[in-house]
Amino acid sequence: MIEARKLGRTYGTKHVIRDLDLDVGRGDFLLLTGPNGSGKTTLLRLIAGLLVPTAGELDVRAPRERIGFLGHEPLVYRELTAIENLDLYGRLYRVPERRERIGMLLERFDLWEARNQRADSFSRGMLQRLALCRALLHEPELLVLDEPFSALDEDGAALLDRELGELRPRATFVVSTHDPDRLEPLSSQRLAFA
Amino acid sequence: MSAYFADVATLARKDLRLELRARSLVPAMLLFVVAALVVFHFALPSGSSDLAAKGMLWVAIVFTALLGLTRAFVAEREQRMLDGLLLAPCDRSAIWLAKALAMLGFLVVAELVALPAFALFFSGIDGATIAGVALADLGICAVGTVLAAMAAAGRARELLLPLLFLPLAIPIVVGGVGAGVADEPARYLGFLALYDGVFAIISWASFEYVVTE
Numbered sequence: 001m002i003e004a005r006k007l008g009r010t011y012g013t014k015h016v017i018r019d020l021d022l023d024v025g026r027g028d029f030l031l032l033t034g035p036n037g038s039g040k041t042t043l044l045r046l047i048a049g050l051l052v053p054t055a056g057e058l059d060v061r062a063p064r065e066r067i068g069f070l071g072h073e074p075l076v077y078r079e080l081t082a083i084e085n086l087d088l089y090g091r092l093y094r095v096p097e098r099r100e101r102i103g104m105l106l107e108r109f110d111l112w113e114a115r116n117q118r119a120d121s122f123s124r125g126m127l128q129r130l131a132l133c134r135a136l137l138h139e140p141e142l143l144v145l146d147e148p149f150s151a152l153d154e155d156g157a158a159l160l161d162r163e164l165g166e167l168r169p170r171a172t173f174v175v176s177t178h179d180p181d182r183l184e185p186l187s188s189q190r191l192a193f194a
Numbered sequence: 195m196s197a198y199f200a201d202v203a204t205l206a207r208k209d210l211r212l213e214l215r216a217r218s219l220v221p222a223m224l225l226f227v228v229a230a231l232v233v234f235h236f237a238l239p240s241g242s243s244d245l246a247a248k249g250m251l252w253v254a255i256v257f258t259a260l261l262g263l264t265r266a267f268v269a270e271r272e273q274r275m276l277d278g279l280l281l282a283p284c285d286r287s288a289i290w291l292a293k294a295l296a297m298l299g300f301l302v303v304a305e306l307v308a309l310p311a312f313a314l315f316f317s318g319i320d321g322a323t324i325a326g327v328a329l330a331d332l333g334i335c336a337v338g339t340v341l342a343a344m345a346a347a348g349r350a351r352e353l354l355l356p357l358l359f360l361p362l363a364i365p366i367v368v369g370g371v372g373a374g375v376a377d378e379p380a381r382y383l384g385f386l387a388l389y390d391g392v393f394a395i396i397s398w399a400s401f402e403y404v405v406t407e
Contacts, residue, residue: 065283075278092282
C-alpha cells in the first residue's frame, strides 16, 4: 500500500529524511519509533499527503478519502461544537448515513454528552478523543497516527487500545509512538528513527 | 460539479458560522471603514472636489479589505486547520472559493455601512460607483484570498500580505475610481470585469500550489 524509494525531505538545508526505502503492505501495522525531531512526523505527513517529498519517490496506494490522519493538533475548529466539527468533515468526506456515524463515534469515545459544547471548552484529552472521531469518521483503510496516545488518560488510552484492536484486521496502520510496548502486539513492522 | 459546489457551500457556511461565533472580523472592518471615512472627512480641506472624496472612498475600501484578509486564515493558521481541510478529499480550489465567498460577504456588509456613511460625509453615490465597488469586491476577494493563504504560511505574514496585495490592488483602484468619476464609466467597469476574470482564474488554478508544502 505504501512504497518509498530513496525518499527524502528537507526543510531549507536540513535533511529530516534521507534515502528512506519503505514497503508497507495492505493490512500491515508499521510502528515508528525514535526521539523527537528524528523525522517520524515528517514521514507521517508525507504519507498523508500534507507534504511533498524533496527527493525520491513515494507511492501511497490509497485515495485521499480513504486516509485517516491524526497529528499533533486535533484539526478541529475550536469555535465549533463537537458535532458541528464532525458534521463538517462528514460532509467533505461524503460519509454515508453521516448523522448516525457521528452519533455512534461520539458515544463510543464518550463524548456524546459534550456533543453540543464548543471544542474550546474541551480538555486536551477530550480534544484528542474528538480528533480520533474525526480521523475514524470516514472508515479509512489507511490510518496514519502520530502519537495517538498523547494527552489521553488511562480510560481514554484503554478506549483507543480497544478501537485499534477492532480496526486492526480491516485497515493498514502507520503509527508513531514513544511507547512502543503498548502497540507492539499489534505491529507487524517497526522502523526506528535515529 | 455539483459535489464541488456542495463542498464550497459547506466550507463557506463554516466560515460564516465561525464569524457569527467569534465576531472578530466584521465588527473590526465596520469600525475601521467608518473611522477611516471620519478621518478623511476632517483631513480633506473644505471645498475639496468630489473627485478627491471618491479617491478617499477607494482607499477606505482597499484597506478595510486588507484588514479582513489579514485575518482570513487565522483559524486555519493558529489551529493548523488548513491541514484538516487539505486532508479532505475535496478539490483544494474549493477551499479558496469558499473563503473568497465568505470574505466577499464580510466586505459587502462593511460596504453596506461605508457607502451610506460616505454619502453622509462627502457626496452622493451614483450607480456607476456602486457597480465599480461590486466588481472591485470580486477582484479583491479573489486575489486577496490566495495571497492571504500564501502570507499565512509565512512568518512575517502581517508584513507580507500588504506587500503582495497592494500592488495587485492598484488596477482595482484605477478601475474603481475611473468608474466613479469618468463620463463613460463602461470602459472602466469592463476593465474591472476583465481583471476579475483573469485573476479569479489565476487564483483558482494556483491555490493548490500555494497551500502545498
